[in-house]
Each structure stands twice: as structure tokens, then as C-alpha cells.
Amino acid sequence: MNSAFAAGISRRNALLSSLAGLALLSLGRPAWAGAQVEEPLIDSVRTALSSAIANHAPPIPEFSDTESRLAYLRWLGAMSERLKKKKSDWQTRKDFLQTVWYESRRAGLDVALVLGLIQVESNFRKFAVSSVGARGYMQVMPFWTRVLGDGDAGKLFHLQTNLRFGCVILRHYLDRENGDLFLGLGRYNGSRGKAAYPDAVLGAKRAWEFRP
Numbered sequence: 001m002n003s004a005f006a007a008g009i010s011r012r013n014a015l016l017s018s019l020a021g022l023a024l025l026s027l028g029r030p031a032w033a034g035a036q037v038e039e040p041l042i043d044s045v046r047t048a049l050s051s052a053i054a055n056h057a058p059p060i061p062e063f064s065d066t067e068s069r070l071a072y073l074r075w076l077g078a079m080s081e082r083l084k085k086k087k088s089d090w091q092t093r094k095d096f097l098q099t100v101w102y103e104s105r106r107a108g109l110d111v112a113l114v115l116g117l118i119q120v121e122s123n124f125r126k127f128a129v130s131s132v133g134a135r136g137y138m139q140v141m142p143f144w145t146r147v148l149g150d151g152d153a154g155k156l157f158h159l160q161t162n163l164r165f166g167c168v169i170l171r172h173y174l175d176r177e178n179g180d181l182f183l184g185l186g187r188y189n190g191s192r193g194k195a196a197y198p199d200a201v202l203g204a205k206r207a208w209e210f211r212p
Helices: 001-027 043-054 065-085 092-104 111-122 143-146 153-157 159-176 181-189 196-208
Strands: none
Touching: 043 143, 043 159, 065 092, 065 143, 092 111, 092 159, 111 159, 111 181, 111 196, 143 153, 143 196, 153 159, 153 181, 181 196
16 A cells, blocks of 8 residues: 555544544433432322323413512523523523423422533433433433323423423422432432432532522
8 A cells, every 4th residue: 555545544534533523522422321210109199299290381480570570581591691502592592491490490499400400411402312211301211101191201302391290200309308409319310329410410500500
């Protein structure tokens, strides 16, 4: 093989390697590998959770006064700027953030905590699927649709449905752990008692805190 031909092959291989690397980067990091563990639920808990999932009111914020609405709009503007790199379209960002805000507050959760969890779980990818089959923004395991819904796991790729399931499940786990974030987050991830996941979520949460 002459030197010119060999050099050409080498440049081509380097280019292909570079393109492959860019392709992998464009896909984003894989979804977090943990998963909620299916556990027996007593009837009263199952009924309460199913009821919380079934109430599909549209995620439209309601406010008791003008100041509350203005505070929400300030939050929305600040979070929209922070989310631009993940979701470039304004309407998409608005719909996403409005739904996160609505479902978080409906479940009695800190909105920054839920955004931090979404960042760690799916990196804000609507159609993320983990190696164990968890789906969507909040990486909900398909078995929950059978336990609490109609069994259609495809619905977990719907924005509000995914956030509804994720927030209700997280609230359930926090209640089981008497509000302990470390243990509740670990249970959500299927890694109760291990620090890596709670530390990651609580670290990500700081980027989504809002101080008007």
C-alpha cells in the first residue's frame, strides 16, 4: 500500500470515528438505569393512588390573587431561560413547565425537586427509555399503568400522564418514608439506602430553585 493511499484511509477512518462520536453525543446520555420496584399495595393505598392518577384535569394553573399569578409568571420566565438549551421552542417549554408546575403542586412536591429529578432521570427527553424499561420524563416503570391505570404503558410518553404518574409515585414514596428525601428518592429509583441517586437529584435541584 503506497503512503498516499494509506494516509487517505487513515483520514477517512478518523473522520468516521469523529462522526460516530458526534452522533453519540447528539443522542444525549442514557436514561438513569434505576427503576421503581413493584411492591404489594394495600387496597386503600391502591384506591387513593388510582384516584389521584385518574383525575385528568387540564394542567391550567389557577390563582387566588394577582400577586400569585405574577409570581408564577416570573417563575415561568426564569425557568424558560434555563431550559432553552434542552427545549428551544418557546411553546414547548411553556407547556412543559406549566405541566411540571401544575402536577408538582397538585402532589404537594417542590417544583425544583421534580425538575431536578427529571434532569437526572431523562435529561428532559420525552421519549427516554432506560435499560430496564422505565419511560418518559420521570422514567416511570410500565407496571404502574397496570397497578393504577388501564395497563396502556404507551401513555407514559404523554407529557401530563408521565408527570402525573411520576409525581403521584414520588409523593407515595416520600409518604412511606415519612418525608425523608434521601430514602424517598432512593425508593423512587429502586436504590433505597444508596447515596448516588438522591445526591444526584438534590444536586440537580439547586439549578432549578427560584428566588424572586
